[in-house]
Amino acid sequence: MAKSIFYHAGCPVCLSAEHDILNLIDPSTIEVIHLGDNTDKIAQAEHAGVKSVPALVTPNGNVLHINFGASIQDVKG
């Protein structure tokens, strides 16, 4: 099965959501990407349809925006 990708930016809302998601979904099926530390991945996240973080991109390409930590524009800045 393809992996899901969890994008976050280290904000408190992100970390809380990451903790919950990794409790609910087998962590081996999720790649976690910190956009603050990996700014070169921001374009990839935007291309996938990520508008804000934290967000989970499912194996079939859907984007689940979870709560609201920061907009992708804020992460860029």
Added chain:
Amino acid sequence: MAKSIFYHAGCPVCLSAEHDILNLIDPSTIEVIHLGDNTDKIAQAEHAGVKSVPALVTPNGNVLHINFGASIQDVKG
């Protein structure tokens, strides 16, 4: 393990998110509640902290608001 509760209201965003979540998380660990069909559960959802649907309440009581289908106020109306 306690179950998560997925609250939705039958909206397209809700159904899409429900489909994704049930693909990612073992469905036997999730209770799905349609608030449009079960208006008596709206108070329970609000008490759990649900502000909009679809939302997933985790076993430890955290609320993950997923994308945005409808506010809980709209579901009441």
